[in-house]
Amino acid sequence: MIPTFIGITLLSFIIVHNAPGDPAELMAGGGLAAAGGAGISLQKRGAVDQALAEWRALYGLDKPLHVQYLIWLKNLARLDLGSSFKDSRSVWEKIRERLPVTMKLEFFSLLLVYAVALPLGVFSATHRNSIGDHVTTLAAFVLFAVPVIWAATMALVFICGGDFLYLFPPGGMTSIDYSLDWPLWERIKDQIWHLFLPVVLLSYAGFAGLSRYMRSSMLEVLRQDYVQVARAKGLAERVVVFKHAVRNSLIPQVTILAELLPGLIGGSVIIETVFSIPGMGQLGYEAFLARDYPVVLALLTITAVLTLIGILLSDILLAAVDPRIAFGRRAE
Amino acid sequence: MASPPPTVVAAPGVVVPAAAPERFEGQWGTIWRNLTRNPPALAGLYTIILLFIIAAGADFLANNKPYYMVYQGRNYFPLIRSGLVRFGLAKWQPELLNMDFKKVNAGRKVFPPIPHLASDIDLSAPFDSPSAEHWLGTDKLGRDVLAGLIHGSRISLSIGFVAVGIALVVGVALGALAGYFGSWVDLLISRVFEVMLTIPTFFLLIAIAAIFPPSIFLTMAIIGFTSWVGMARFTRSEFFKIRSLDYVTAALALGVSTRKIMFRHILPNALAPVLVSVVLGVAGAILTESSLSFLGIGVPLEAVTWGSILNEARSATFAWWLAVFPGAAIFITVLSYYLVGEGLRDALDPRLRGTR
Numbered sequence: 226m227i228p229t230f231i232g233i234t235l236l237s238f239i240i241v242h243n244a245p246g247d248p249a250e251l252m253a254g255g256g257l258a259a260a261g262g263a264g265i266s267l268q269k270r271g272a273v274d275q276a277l278a279e280w281r282a283l284y285g286l287d288k289p290l291h292v293q294y295l296i297w298l299k300n301l302a303r304l305d306l307g308s309s310f311k312d313s314r315s316v317w318e319k320i321r322e323r324l325p326v327t328m329k330l331e332f333f334s335l336l337l338v339y340a341v342a343l344p345l346g347v348f349s350a351t352h353r354n355s356i357g358d359h360v361t362t363l364a365a366f367v368l369f370a371v372p373v374i375w376a377a378t379m380a381l382v383f384i385c386g387g388d389f390l391y392l393f394p395p396g397g398m399t400s401i402d403y404s405l406d407w408p409l410w411e412r413i414k415d416q417i418w419h420l421f422l423p424v425v426l427l428s429y430a431g432f433a434g435l436s437r438y439m440r441s442s443m444l445e446v447l448r449q450d451y452v453q454v455a456r457a458k459g460l461a462e463r464v465v466v467f468k469h470a471v472r473n474s475l476i477p478q479v480t481i482l483a484e485l486l487p488g489l490i491g492g493s494v495i496i497e498t499v500f501s502i503p504g505m506g507q508l509g510y511e512a513f514l515a516r517d518y519p520v521v522l523a524l525l526t527i528t529a530v531l532t533l534i535g536i537l538l539s540d541i542l543l544a545a546v547d548p549r550i551a552f553g554r555r556a557e
Numbered sequence: 558m559a560s561p562p563p564t565v566v567a568a569p570g571v572v573v574p575a576a577a578p579e580r581f582e583g584q585w586g587t588i589w590r591n592l593t594r595n596p597p598a599l600a601g602l603y604t605i606i607l608l609f610i611i612a613a614g615a616d617f618l619a620n621n622k623p624y625y626m627v628y629q630g631r632n633y634f635p636l637i638r639s640g641l642v643r644f645g646l647a648k649w650q651p652e653l654l655n656m657d658f659k660k661v662n663a664g665r666k667v668f669p670p671i672p673h674l675a676s677d678i679d680l681s682a683p684f685d686s687p688s689a690e691h692w693l694g695t696d697k698l699g700r701d702v703l704a705g706l707i708h709g710s711r712i713s714l715s716i717g718f719v720a721v722g723i724a725l726v727v728g729v730a731l732g733a734l735a736g737y738f739g740s741w742v743d744l745l746i747s748r749v750f751e752v753m754l755t756i757p758t759f760f761l762l763i764a765i766a767a768i769f770p771p772s773i774f775l776t777m778a779i780i781g782f783t784s785w786v787g788m789a790r791f792t793r794s795e796f797f798k799i800r801s802l803d804y805v806t807a808a809l810a811l812g813v814s815t816r817k818i819m820f821r822h823i824l825p826n827a828l829a830p831v832l833v834s835v836v837l838g839v840a841g842a843i844l845t846e847s848s849l850s851f852l853g854i855g856v857p858l859e860a861v862t863w864g865s866i867l868n869e870a871r872s873a874t875f876a877w878w879l880a881v882f883p884g885a886a887i888f889i890t891v892l893s894y895y896l897v898g899e900g901l902r903d904a905l906d907p908r909l910r911g912t913r
Contacts (some may be wrong), residue, residue, distance in 0.1 A: 232752035366899075370892040372844055374851040378870050379676025387874030395874075484754075491759025495848060499871060509760065510852065513767035521764055523777060527755045536755070 230533065234301075237525040238294050241518055297522070306526075307519035311512075316523045324527075326398060327504035330496070331423045331489050338431035338485065343478070345432070346439020350447060350474075351466055361436070368433040373492055377426050377499045385422070393422045396501035423496045429493075431485055438481060443474040472546060479542045486535040490528045514518065584829060591904035598900020601893040608890060612710040616640065619671035619704040627664035628652070636669070656789025673701035675708035675861040684876050694878035696869050702878060705861040706886050712862045714842050716777050720842040721835055728788030729824075729831065735789070736827075737794025743793075743855055753786045762845065765888065766855040776855040780842045787834045795827035833902050840894035847887050863887050 281287045285296060300307060306316035345365070349358045381387070385395040394400070400415050407415070446452065447470055455465045494506035501507070505524060512520035592598055611618065622635040633650070635658060641647035659672065671692070679699030687694045693702040735746035765779050799805060800823065808818050820906065849855030850864030863883045870880035 228748060229751050229755055233756050234750065236752065236756070237761070237764075240761070241768065274706060366895070368891065370888060370895050372847060372887045372891060373883060374848050374864065374867060375888060377881075378867055378884060379882045382870055382874045382877050382880040385874070387877075390878070409782075486754070487757040487759070490757040491762075494760065495852065498852060510763065512765070513854075515766050516768060521768075525756075525760065525764065528760055529755055532755045532757060 229386060231530065234298070234522075234526055235294065237522055237529075238297065239290070241517040241525075242290055242293070242520050251548040264344070301526070304524040309512075309520050310517045311332045311515050311520075312451065320523060320527065321521065323503060323505045323508045326502060327490075327493055327497070327506060330423055330427060330493055330502070330504060331486075332418070333420060334428035334431070334489055335482070335485065337407055337424060337428045338435055339478075341428075341432040342435035343475075345436040345473075347466065347471060349436070349440040350443035365433040365436050368429055369437075370379070371429070373426060373430060373495055374499075376429070380422055380426065381499060394419055395500075398436065398502055413527055423500050423502060427489060427492050427496050431488070435478065435481060435485075439474065439478055442477050443470060446470045476543065476547050479546060480537050482539040483532070483536040486532045487528075490531070570675045584826075588829065588832075588901070588904045592897075592900050595900040595903060597896045598903075601896030601900065604889065604893040605897065608710060608714060608893070611707060612714050613688065615711055618669055619673060619675070619701070619707045620669045621672060621677055622658050622676045623666045623672075625665070625667040626658070627666075628661070629798045630664070632784040637868055650714055671701065671704050671707065673704040675700065676859070677701065677704070684873060686876075687878055693882045694876065696866060696876075697873060700861065702866060702882055705866050706863065706883060709862045709866070709883075710886070710890075712773060712856065712860065713846060713887070714792055716773065716780065716846045717839040717843045717894075718776040720780035721838045722848075723778060724785035724842075725831075726837055727782065728785030729828075730791045731785070732789035732792025733737055733796050733819055733824065733827075736793040737800055737815075737823070739797075746789075746793075750786050750789060753783070758783045759845065759848070762849065763852065763854065766849050769776060771855055771857045773856055773860070776846060776849060780845050784838055784841060784845075784862045787838065788831050791831045791834055792827055796823055799826055811862055829905055833898055833905065836898040840891045840898070843887065843890055843894070 264435075278287070285293055288296070297307070304317065306320070308315050309319060345361055349361050352358050378395070381395060382389065384390045384392045385516055387395075398416070398419050400419075403412070403415055405412075452465060455469045457460075490506075493504060494510055496502070497504045497506035498510055505527070508520065509524045511517075512524065572870055592602075617624075617636070620636055620639075622639050623822065624634065626633045626635060626638050630654075633653060635653060635656075638647055638649065638653075642649055658666070658668075673691075677700060679695070682691070682695055682699040683697050685691050685695040685699070686854060691701050691703070693706070695701055696705070731746050731749070735743040762779055762783055768774060796819075805818060805822060808822050813822070846855065847864035847867070850860075850862045851868045853865070853868060856862055856865070863886050866879060867887075868881040873879060
C-alpha cells in the first residue's frame, strides 16, 4: 500500500508541476501577467520579475522538483497540505468543508448500487430465461450504456423546473430558506429531495453493471454440486438460494467495491458541476482551472487514499464473507 | 506455396469418409463466424460502420456549399472545388470568391441534404427549435445542431480509435513483459497496474486536461495513457498461460530468440481476449472525451463536439433539442460498441453465452 501511495503522489506531483502555465503569473493577476508580456519599460519588467520570484520563493516553487516533493511529503505526514494559491486559506480547511458533502453523495450511491443490484441479480439468476430475466438483463445493458452527462442534462432540462416538470431542484444541497430551526422531519425531507437525483445519477451505471456481475456469479454458484446436494437434502428452494448460494456469489461482488470507487469519484465531478453541489468534485474542477497546485495535489491524494481505504475495506469484507481467506493468522 | 493434390490411399476394407473439402478457418475465422451469427452484435457492427460512413462523408452530408450550381450561365461544383482548394490542388474561380452560396441568385443550386456547416453562425436564428430549415434545431449562436453532430462524429470516432491504439500498444507491451518474464519484472509492472487502478483516472484526466492548453491530440494521448490497464492485465494473464504450453517450450528448445517467441508465437494467440477490452475501450474513450468536452475542457472552445453541444443545454434548459440529440448520439455510439464487445466475448467462448 505504501509503495502504491508513493507512486500515486509522485505521479500526480510530476504531472501537476510540469504543466505549462506558471501559477506565479496567474496568481499575480491578469494585469501583472499581461504587463509582463507587453512591451513595458525594462525597469518595470525587472520589478515584475522580482515580484514573481519572491512569490515563488514564498511557496517554495523555486526549489528543485524532488526537494519540493520531499517537503510536501514531510508536511503531509503532519497533515499539513499547505495553503491554497487562490485565497491563501489552508487546503485542509477547504477540503474539510467539502469532504462531507461528497462522502454523503458517495455513501448513498454505494448503498443504492448494492441495494438495487444484488436483489436484481439474484432474481435474474433464479428466474433464468424468464421474461423478467430478459427484461432486467436488457434494461441493465442499455442503462449501462447511457452516458451520465446525458442523463444528468436530460434530468436538468425535463424534470428540474425548466420549461417542463418541476419534480426536483435544479441544484444545491438544501433549499435557499433551509435553516436548522426547521423541524427534523422537514430537514430530512429537504435533504432527500435534493440528494435524490444526484445519487440516482451517480449510481445507475454502477447498479446496472453490478447486477449483471451478480447474475453471472449467482448462475455459476447455482451450478455447483453443493447446491445440488442442498436441494437433494430436501431443503426449501428459499433456503438453498438465500442461505447457501447467495453468500458464495457475494464474494466477487465485494472486490468490485474497490473498483467502483474511482468511477464514483470521477462521476461526482460531473454531477457536482451540473447540479452545483459544493463538494470535492466541484472544488477540484475549480482548482484545476485556477492551477491551484496545493489543492489539486491534495485532492488527487485524498481521492487516492479514499480508494486505497476502499480496497482495504473490501479485503476485510472479503475475509468476513469468505472464511477460506484468512490474513496469515490461521495459517496452520 | 503450391500444395500437392491430396492423395488418399485406402486399405482394402477400410471405409474412407468422404473427404469434406473443409478450409481451415483459424481462430479469427471462428470468432468472425460466431460474431456474425449474433444479431445484436451485428446490429451494433452495422451502426458503427454507418457512423464511420457519416464521419467520412461529413463534408458531403452537411455543408454550406452546393454540389452543383448554375451561375451566370456557367456550371460550377463549389463543394468539390472547396475540397481541392483545401489540399492546394486548385484555386477558387475569382467570381466565386467569398460568395455566400445560400443567398446568391443563381439559376440552379443543388445543396447537400443539410446545407450548413457545424461552424456556420447565424445570429438571426439563435435557439431555433427543430424545423424544416434546421432539422434538429440550432444553438445559442444559431449553429445547426445536426451539422454539429455530423461533423462532431469525426472527433468522437477518431479519439476513440487513436486513444485505444495508444492504450493497446502500452498495455500489450507491459502486459507481455510482465507475463513472459514473470519474477521481479512482473512484480514491478504489477505495482504500476495497481497505481493506475487506484488513481481515480477521470479525476487525473480532468487535472491534466484542465492544466494543459486544450488540444484534441493531447486529449487522445491522455485518454490512451490512462486506460491501458485492462488490456495489460488481459495480455499478462494470456502470456502467463501460453508461456508454459508445449509449443513455446519447443520453440525455446529450437533456440528461437525471445523476441520472436514473444511476438511471433505468443502474441497472435494472446490477442483475441484483449480484443474485447479494445472494443469496450473505444466506447470508454468516446464517453471520456464527451465528458471532458461537456465540462468545457480537453478540446478547443470553438470545436463543436457532441459533448460541447450537450453542455449548452445546461445553461439553456428550455432548448430541449440541445439535450436530447447530442446525448442520443453518444448513447447510440457507446451502445453499439458495447453490443459488439459483448458479441465478441460470446464469440470467443460460446459457452459463456447467456451467463452474463
